[in-house]
Amino acid sequence: MLHPVTLLDPDPDAGQVRVNVEVAAITFVDTLIRAGSPVAPPVTFPVILGNGVGGTVDQVGPDVDPTCIGTRVVTTTGGSCGYASLAIASTHDLHRVPDRLSLREATALLADGRTAVGLHQAASIESDETVVVTAAAGGVGSILVQLAKSSGARVIALAGSRTKLDHARALGADVTVNYRDADWPTRIQESAGDGVRVAFDGVGADTTNALFPLVRRGGRYLSHGAAGGSWGTIDENAAAARGVTLIGLSAIGATGMFDLTERALDLAAHGVIRPTVGQTFPLDQAADAHAAIEHRHTIGKTLLLP
Template identity: 30%
Template sequence: MTALLCEEHGPPEALKLRSDAPVPQPGPGEVLIKIHAAGLNFPDSLIIFDKYQFKPALPFAPGGELSGTVTALGEGVTGFALGDTVSALTNWGAFAEYVVAKAASTTPIPDGVDLDVAAAITLAHGTSHHALKQRANLQPGETLLVLGASGGVGLAAVEIGKAMGARVIAAASTEEKLAIAKAHGADETINYTTADLKTAVKALAPKGVDVIYDPVGDKLADPAFRTIGWGGRYLVIGFAGGEIPKLPLNLPLIKGASIVGVFWGDFVARTPDLHQQNMAELYAMLAEGRIKPLISARYPLAQGGEAIRAMMDRQVTGKVIVKAGETA
């Protein structure tokens, strides 16, 4: 099969397109999927540098979420049949024509859902839905501040927060990105390159925000946390800004606030049934038009490295997908 392989750790420009990669075979509890498209996510830029918590042996293909068609079933797999269209999580391996996925991390795609959309919804929307529902217990009428609000998980948080009945304040680095967040449901917007984030948020929410969704970290974490209200929940999603921030612990103390970690991948592994319930809710939101995942670009498999570079250079809004069946 054709696959875009990381043969040595390094930049995305070093990925190699190979046409003789072996087709993997499903083991017990696994399914083999012919890939239609793979969704691009921030961990893809970490795993090729060997900076992610999952460390596959070389060589491997990046790509941790996908849509496609089931072509083989491993021992003991039930609930799937050959020819089923599915979305799946794999941590890596999806920048290829075929991949093996655990059946517990594979979700049937409802009729009428475009496979490109299905490739783009699982990780970003799954992370944001789990964060806002299980970790933050976001309630209707609460105020949600989303940092990095035009990126994959950030834009998903804007959509899902609005669908859950929250007032959503979207913060991003350009007016163009904020316009996208506004189009996807944000009530208020803040450009944190031209305005002081803490001052701007406090002007919009004098009593403080209830939930902060932070996939950026770095220099935004401290001013963002200082806008939290009594009993607020600060969701630690990731550190796309580069540096892992250090927050003074007197801040959560005086606000009775919580710093809440969100490790969605482990949530899926530990509670697969709850993950499937969440995915059913997301597909219902999609069918009702309450969420509309933005796919801003599509790359052929041979240009998967270029897709990762664009994400690393912060040139991506919403989601980008890599089409496994297109090599040029």
């Protein structure tokens, strides 16, 4: 159960600041934690969920330069305690928000932006390659559509409703396919021309079983999520035999999550990508926000407003 509580205001220690939170990010992982999913990280309850916030620094630790008070920042919070009106963060995790971006836009890029940018870099997309993006209207997927187009790719967007497919097309997708249609693999195959070169799979489960065979020799398959309830399973020997390179989330860690977030913020500030803030909820309605995500009623990023 999610319910609001009132706690004492936290004070930052050495190397920390306190953020007056204006926007708190929700990730799909938060809903998996509540559901007890085997793909979610283990936690001890009770817990304050949330690992990303945007706001203004209002207090600093004893060794932190006080001139940063009043600065607009987005930051991770060490894995928890993001669903709050005040949050503690390490100075090493702070990102100054570019003037061209709102706090909502910047917060939407914290987790989804760095993931999408890292995956895009790892995929090494070339001009005119055909790229499939699953969950193409989601937080990560919507950014991947834009990044793939910026590389000159032909993008096939996969999503589960007409509204979501229309949104993916508005972001630049060349072809849209509804995965609720039984023949969706055939439609992708028919639309792929000389074959799928790159597949971004944030869904896993049965989607992986149907999508992986569509990737042609020399292609890349990037698994980055389990929105379908479990990670997809791919036979590494079968992939090697077909010359398909398998790329997981571990491949983007080498770049450094902080640098990837900085890159995402910079790309957004220069108009290369724009995050989709699909819906917002008051902080005390976090449970309603989770329900909307779980029932696939959301587009892009869902944010909480303390």
